Structures are given as structure tokens and as C-alpha cells.
Amino acid sequence: LAKTTQPISMDSYEGQEVNITCSHNNIATNDYITWYQQFPSQGPRFIIQGYKTKVTNEVASLFIPADRKSSTLSLPRVSLSDTAVYYCLVGGDTGRRALTFGSGTRLQVQP
Amino acid sequence: GAVVSQHPSRVICKSGTSVKIECRSLDFQATTMFWYRQFPKQSLMLMATSNEGSKATYEQGVEKDKFLINHASLTLSTLTVTSAHPEDSSFYICSARPLGATNTEAFFGQGTRLTVV
Numbered sequence: 623l624a625k626t627t628q629p630i631s632m633d634s635y636e637g638q639e640v641n642i643t644c645s646h647n648n649i650a651t652n653d654y655i656t657w658y659q660q661f662p663s664q665g666p667r668f669i670i671q672g673y674k675t676k677v678t679n680e681v682a683s684l685f686i687p688a689d690r691k692s693s694t695l696s697l698p699r700v701s702l703s704d705t706a707v708y709y710c711l712v713g714g715d716t717g718r719r720a721l722t723f724g725s726g727t728r729l730q731v732q733p
Numbered sequence: 734g735a736v737v738s739q740h741p742s743r744v745i746c747k748s749g750t751s752v753k754i755e756c757r758s759l760d761f762q763a764t765t766m767f768w769y770r771q772f773p774k775q776s777l778m779l780m781a782t783s784n785e786g787s788k789a790t791y792e793q794g795v796e797k798d799k800f801l802i803n804h805a806s807l808t809l810s811t812l813t814v815t816s817a818h819p820e821d822s823s824f825y826i827c828s829a830r831p832l833g834a835t836n837t838e839a840f841f842g843q844g845t846r847l848t849v850v
Binding site for chain 2: 721
């Protein structure tokens with residue numbers, strides 16, 4: 623799987639938009655970009671996945687530039703409950719291979 | 734969406750005893766399940782890949798005789814920590830991906846907090 627680099631931590635306030643960028647310079651042609659959220663003492667939870675351009679769901683948006691060497695997870699109007707660790711993963715393999723997690727970004731939302 | 738259930742969520746055991754953790758895929762079949770370990774403030778580290786009907790494959794540095802994995806059916810994998818010691822205290826998480834998944838979406842259990850005293 624392609625190696626990813628993302629900020630170790632970020633701080634924000636309630637109501638703000640948060641953008642977390644992930645670098646994946648070695649992304650392969652058939653790789654998808656997926657983001658997971660993890661709360662303390664819980665397993666990771668799938669947030670969003672994309673291949674190119676922009677993807678939006680009820681939770682977040684994912685922006686992927688044309689060269690796909692980076693991606694940005696955008697969380698609109700964060701709340702205290704969005705305080706978590708966010709992981710960016712890149713890969714395109716089958717269900718027989720495990721996902722490899724990088725260090726993640728620890729987001730702290732303040733009141 | 735797909736659900737992976739892990740049990741127990743929390744366990745405390747005495748040093749030298751064994752602990753079994755179960756991981757079930759509730760609404761899909763998974764020929765492969767994955768076991769991770771996570772220490773405080775750290776990322777998830779893959780321990781082993783559990784293969785239905787065959788032996789598990791372990792990551793480098795993970796003792797297969799200490800962390801016994803059994804994947805007896807398409808919906809159940811178990812991890813047994815044998816002769817547990819305080820250094821085995823950690824957060825253990827299982828994961829499964831639906832058969833034939835071709836992207837990086839996976840489903841995770843809620844994790845098991847193991848404390849060895």
C-alpha cells in the first residue's frame with residue numbers, strides 16, 4: 623500500500639470547517655483513498671472513500687486533485703463529538719489484504 | 734452497513750492465564766479477518782491475518798504460539814492470548830472485509846481492552 627503522510631494533530635473550535643490533508647505521492651493507478659475515524663477505545667469507522675475529484679456524503683467531503691498525490695478530508699462545522707483520530711489510507715487490493723494504518727491526525731475540537 | 738462484532742469489549746485477567754477474544758461478521762461472509770493491536774496514543778498495528786480453514790499468517794515479531802488464531806467459519810475468528818503478561822495489555826481490534834471487496838473499505842469490531850494484572 624502507498625505510504626501516507628498527514629499532520630500529527632490539529633486543533634479547531636466548534637462550528638468551524640476542518641480540512642485535513644494527506645500526502646500519498648506513490649499512489650497507484652488502481653488505488654482508492656479512504657478515510658477512517660477512530661474514537662478512544664473504539665475500532666475505526668469508515669468515513670469516506672474516493673478515487674478522483676470530489677466526493678461528498680452526509681458526514682464529510684473528500685477533495686482529490688488531478689494528480690491524486692494528495693487528498694483533503696473536509697469536515698463542515700465540527701462539533702465536540704468530532705474529536706477523534708483520522709486516518710488516511712490508500713490502496714486498491716482485494717479483501718484478502720489488511721489495511722495498513724499510518725500515524726493518523728488527532729483532531730481536538732474545543733468549545 | 735456491514736457490522737463486525739467483537740467480544741468481550743473489556744477483560745481483566747491475571748498474569749499467566751489465557752484470554753479468548755471473538756470476532757464475528759454479522760451480515761457478510763469473510764474468508765479473511767485481521768487482528769490489530771493498538772497501544773495508547775499509537776496507531777493500529779497489524780498482528781495477523783486469519784484465514785478461514787487454514788493457518789493464520791503472522792506479522793514479523795508476533796509470536797504465533799502466544800497469539801493463537803482460529804478461523805473456523807466464514808463469520809467467526811478468535812484470538813487467544815495465551816499465558817498473558819502485563820506487557821500484553823493493549824487494545825485488540827479485529828477487522829473484516831466482505832468477500833470480493835475491491836477497495837479499501839473495511840469494517841472493524843469495537844475492540845477489546847485487555848488488562849493483565
